Amino acid sequence: MARILVADDERSICDAFRVLLEAEGHTALVASTGEEALLLVREQSPDLAFVDVRMPGMGGLEVLKEVGRIAPELPVVVMTAYGTLETAAEALRNRAFDYLGKPLDLAQIRSVLRRALHAPAPASATTPVGEDADPRPRLVGQSAPMQALFKLIVRLADNDLAVLVQGESGVGKELVARAIHESGARAREPFVAVNCAAIPEQLIESELFGHERGAFTDAKFARIGRFEAAAAGTLFLDEISELPLHLQGTLLRVLQERSFERVGSVAPQAFRARLVCASNRELAAAVAAGEFREDLYHRINTVPIVVPPLRERLEDIPELVQALVRRANREAGTSIHSVEQAALERLKAHAWPGNVRELEHLIKRSVLAARGSVLTVHDLSFDADAGDEVRSEVERLADVLASVGQRLVEAAGRSDQPLPVHELAMERLERSLVDAALSATGGNQVAAARLLGLNRSTFRARLQPGLEPD
DSSP: OOEEEEEOSOHHHHHHHHHHHHHTTOEEEEESSHHHHHHHHHHHOOSEEEEESOOSSSOHHHHHHHHHHHOTTSOEEEEESSOOHHHHHHHHHTTOSEEEESSOOHHHHHHHHHHHTOOOOOGGGEEEOOOOSOOSOOOOOOSHHHHHHHHHHHHHTTSOOOEEEEOOTTSOHHHHHHHHHHHSTTTTSOEEEEETTSSOHHHHHHHHHOBOTTSSTTOOSOBOOHHHHTTTSEEEEETGGGSOHHHHHHHHHHHHHTEEEOBTOOOEEEOOSEEEEEESSOHHHHHHTTSSOHHHHHHHOSEEEEOOOGGGOGGGHHHHHHHHHHHHHHHHTOOOOEEEHHHHHHHHTSOOTTHHHHHHHHHHHHHHHOOSSEEOGGGOOOOOOHHHHHHHHHHHHHHHHHHHHHHHHHHHHTOSSOOOHHHHHHHHHHHHHHHHHHHHTTTOHHHHHHHHTOOHHHHHHHHSTTOOOO
């Protein structure tokens, strides 16, 4: 498959790598010094190199620099048991493919192998990222739900009807509010966004309406609030459901009278802005539960907008990814110019509980992880969910079992007589698995069988040696 160079002065590390690499179908090229490693690079042209930082003579970082001169296309993974920020920084500055701390994790090594040996996709199997005509975050999508949303935004742009934007967390409710603002006659006026859930309850009235000097203990200066700052533009109240009940009454009065007073003042201030509210909670349910005023709900809900979750517009993912990669390139100083089709298919297969916000954060992480100009499926850095963690733990324990098996065979090989190694090991392992499963399920055999991935008859056979499954 591939020739993998391992340079480490610890024989046990090299032996462990050899076993792993050969099990994966690769050829291991082993060196114990930096000089030997460079000789193998010149003579054997490996496809990937793992290099330890501390070796006799030439160290791993020196090897990395020299490889950059003689074989710049060779991915080099730097390993060290003495990791420091300075070492990591120097390794990455010299274009190390990755940086691993010891003791090494087998799952991590396998991940590096997959990424480093991944064959570049042909241009026909990638989607170009393109250039940004407008770098500002904006709504994108050609799906039917998004096209319907765009039409509604256009119809709302040049009137002052109250709008309530609802949708799950991360769908882009503020982008909808900004689009309404920027599409209409108020576009040249301020757009002021307030997250009602992020302001402490004792401060929110002052934040919204401002205060006069001396209105309370820390009010050393007069200060305008968000209602006043919005002027003749748009005031966006996000998470309106979290507004305290007493302030819901105040907000209702402001909307009815189109005026408000700063805290500590009786002088009315005109409220001239358009109001757009948003919530990721179902406000009708909050009204029914007595947590939100019904009269205010009807006042702000003249035109309801429901932003679709990402899982209902998966066909928009390629366009979203293009826009998010361009933004990540600007922010991180990277230069990803295209996205592998396999990566887009993997993104379409994800459940997206966090919607577009989750996709945005994933793209930022993945762009930083990418080692080329094409974002590949192996660069994608999903948040580890509970299932991923369980699978990782199972894989780790399976590696432990593999090591135990090797030691058992080695021990049997030192005996002059044949030993029932397989029978003894399997009997002990099966018995321990059955006992652990029964203990975890309170003695319920059906549940224990399901936990081990066995049907009930097979489980009973394991439970009672000699009983054959039906």
